[in-house]
Amino acid sequence: MTSASNGMPVTFSHRATLRRLAIILPLVVALSGCGGHAKGVMQPLDLAAEPKGNAVVDMLVATSRQPSDDPATLFSGERSAHPSITDVAVSIPPGTVRTSGTVQWPKKLPPNPQTDFAVVRVKPLQTVQDGHEWVRKHGRGGHAMVFIHGFNNTYEDSVFRFAQIVHDSGADVTPVLFTWPSRAKVFDYNYDKESTNYSRTSLENTLKALVDDKNIKDITILAHSMGTWLAMESIRQMAIRDGGLPKKIENVILASPDIDVDVFSRQWAELGTRKPNFTIFVSQDDRALALSRYISGDVQRLGQINPAEEPYKSKLEESGITVVDLTKVKSTDSLNHGKFAESPEIVKLIGQRLVTGQTLTDSDIGIGDGIGALVAGTVNTVGKVAATTVSAPVDILSGNMKPLPKKKPTEVGGTLQSEKAPLN
Numbered sequence: 267m268t269s270a271s272n273g274m275p276v277t278f279s280h281r282a283t284l285r286r287l288a289i290i291l292p293l294v295v296a297l298s299g300c301g302g303h304a305k306g307v308m309q310p311l312d313l314a315a316e317p318k319g320n321a322v323v324d325m326l327v328a329t330s331r332q333p334s335d336d337p338a339t340l341f342s343g344e345r346s347a348h349p350s351i352t353d354v355a356v357s358i359p360p361g362t363v364r365t366s367g368t369v370q371w372p373k374k375l376p377p378n379p380q381t382d383f384a385v386v387r388v389k390p391l392q393t394v395q396d397g398h399e400w401v402r403k404h405g406r407g408g409h410a411m412v413f414i415h416g417f418n419n420t421y422e423d424s425v426f427r428f429a430q431i432v433h434d435s436g437a438d439v440t441p442v443l444f445t446w447p448s449r450a451k452v453f454d455y456n457y458d459k460e461s462t463n464y465s466r467t468s469l470e471n472t473l474k475a476l477v478d479d480k481n482i483k484d485i486t487i488l489a490h491s492m493g494t495w496l497a498m499e500s501i502r503q504m505a506i507r508d509g510g511l512p513k514k515i516e517n518v519i520l521a522s523p524d525i526d527v528d529v530f531s532r533q534w535a536e537l538g539t540r541k542p543n544f545t546i547f548v549s550q551d552d553r554a555l556a557l558s559r560y561i562s563g564d565v566q567r568l569g570q571i572n573p574a575e576e577p578y579k580s581k582l583e584e585s586g587i588t589v590v591d592l593t594k595v596k597s598t599d600s601l602n603h604g605k606f607a608e609s610p611e612i613v614k615l616i617g618q619r620l621v622t623g624q625t626l627t628d629s630d631i632g633i634g635d636g637i638g639a640l641v642a643g644t645v646n647t648v649g650k651v652a653a654t655t656v657s658a659p660v661d662i663l664s665g666n667m668k669p670l671p672k673k674k675p676t677e678v679g680g681t682l683q684s685e686k687a688p689l690n
Contacts, residue, residue, distance in 0.1 A: 303371035306338030307422050310385050311357075317379035321358040322386060323429040324404045325441040326351060326397060330461075330468040331421060332447070340388065341421040343449035345461060349468045351397050354443075355387035356429035366434045366610040368598075369426045383426050394475050401440060401481050408483030410476050411439040411621060414469065416491025416603075417458050417524065417554075420450045431488070431607050435617025439486070442476065444469050446496060455561065462496035469500040470507075477512045486517040486621045487542075491554070491569075491603065494523035498533045510538040519620055521547040521606035522569040524558050530568050531689045534585065544585075545620050547606045548573065549592045554603035568689075581689050590615075 311317075328351045331341035340352070357379045364370050372382040379386075391397055401410075413431065415424035424445040432441045446465040448458045476482050489497035497518065505511045523530070523546060534541075548569050555567040571578050573589040582589055592605045592612065599608060606612050 304373065304375055304377075305420075305422075306336070306375065307372060307377065307383075308340045308354075308385050308388060308425070309338045309376070310388050311376060311379065315376065315379070316386050317357045317359075317384070320360065320379055321433055322355050323358065323432050323441060324353070324355045324387075325425070325428060325432070325443050326391075326400050326404070327354050327425065327443045327445060328397075328468070328472045329421065329445045330447055330465040331445060337388070339421065341445070343420065343447050343451075343454075345447045345464050349471070351391045351394075353387065353389040353391055353400055354385065354425055356425060357384045357386050358429065358433045359383065367430070367608040367613060369430045371426070383429065385425075397475060398479050398481075401476075401479050405440045405481045406438050408481060409437075409439045409621060410442055410482045410485045411437060412442045412444060412473065412476070412485060412487050414444050414446070414487070414489040414493035414497050415448075416489075416493045416522070417448060417455065418450050418452060419445070419448045421445055423450065427607060431613055431616070434610065435613045435621075437617030437621050439617075439621060440482065442472070444472055446493070448492075455558075458492060459495070462492055463499070465496055466499045466503055469496060470504050473500065473504065473515065477514045482514065484516045485514050486519065487515065488519045488521070488616065489523075490521045490606065492524045494520040494568075495525050498525065498530065502533045502536050505538045506536060510540055511542065513540075515542050517545070517620060518542045519545045519547070519616060520568070522549065522552055522555060522603050523567070524555060525568045526562065526565045527568050527571065527689045528565065534689075543620075544587045546587060546589045547592055547612070548589055549595070549602055549605055551593055551602045554601045571689075578689060 328349060329341055330346055330349050332344040332346040333350065334340060334342040341350070358364075359370055359379065359381050363381050370382050372378065372384070377384040391400065411432070413424075413428045415427065419427075424443060428441060428443045432439065444465075446469075447461040448454075473485065473487075476485055487497050487501070497520070501511060501515065501518070525533075546568065548571055550570055550572055552567075552570055555570045559565065559567050559570070571589075573579060573582055573591055578589075590612075592609070595605050595609055595612070597605045597608055599605070606616070
């Protein structure tokens with residue numbers, strides 16, 4: 267067989283390569299199109315331009331990035347051996363001009379706070395004690411949420427996205443962002459991945475500082491994409507170093523996790539016997555994870571599994587991990603990689619249910635006109651696993667939830683063997 271263009275023979279391997287390119291190139295183009303917005307938004311507004319009446323999200327930002335020496339960007343995508351902490355405040359435009367789940371990037375600078383997200387305060391902190399003082403002043407009920415962003419994010423990308431999540435979720439939390447050195451370039455995937463490894467101890471130290479803070483009662487870790495690898499590696503490292511995880515780390519939420527399923531099994535097993543509540547958001551149409559799988563040896567990514575199929579269903583049930591399948595949830599993101607933050611229902615679910623440690627089962631999900639989702643996973647009921655899987659449109663946030671008919675729990679084992687690896 268020959269090609270029509272140059273007469274060269276086309277082998278089966280050539281055709282396979284062409285098919286792969288046909289799949290991969292659109293994904294690369296889509297990823298390259300991310301972040302097409304105004305740059306250098308970290309310069310705070312002048313006092314005279316600060317908004318009146320806008321919601322403002324105060325956050326503590328810890329980073330292992332190199333300072334940029336430019337107040338418009340603050341930090342670059344390069345690595346620093348000396349982590350930094352900064353007090354940042356972001357103004358959110360009124361709900362009349364924005365849709366929940368979206369970030370209103372300014373089209374020009376300085377931003378218009380009536381229509382755009384805008385930074386209104388940046389204050390570098392010098393010591394860990396300064397961080398404790400910030401928590402004392404800005405703490406919300408003792409609940410801390412630590413967000414770790416994913417691949418292809420600048421410092422400002424992560425700040426604005428976290429501000430949107432905190433605001434739209436309605437979470438009564440102390441927001442702490444950990445941003446690691448991403449160059450925010452599609453072809454620097456491997457650099458970004460190594461940057462997560464580089465940042466493991468910095469994130470661990472950030473978590474330890476929060477654990478040691480007397481004004482923090484509990485901690486929820488929310489990580490996205492490649493940031494889930496960093497989150498899992500840091501808490502694994504902490505568990506091995508200290509003989510287990512602190513009780514204050516109560517919830518871990520992994521959104522679109524870019525983790526090899528075999529590696530996650532090992533990480534899970536090495537967290538020790540006492541584990542936090544785990545919730546994982548997956549989507550089988552996640553195109554960014556499809557690309558990651560292709561360049562990572564064609565091993566399934568955790569964020570793309572079908573939790574209703576074996577062996578995942580049984581292993582998740584045995585481990586007591588809750589998985590929410592967002593495959594049927596529509597997204598404005600062409601890659602279907604950010605559904606957890608863009609869906610108003612899901613982001614509220616995070617802020618109002620999961621942060622408080624509530625476990626989702628079929629008995630507390632109502633049927634309504636909400637999102638289409640599948641919830642798989644279990645709760646530990648009197649030492650036994652209630653094996654339930656639900657596939658239905660759900661309106662989790664409705665104040666008038668109609669419970670589904672309860673299913674009879676299926677015993678799939680005795681007490682949970684939490685040290686078992688869940689997916690292999």
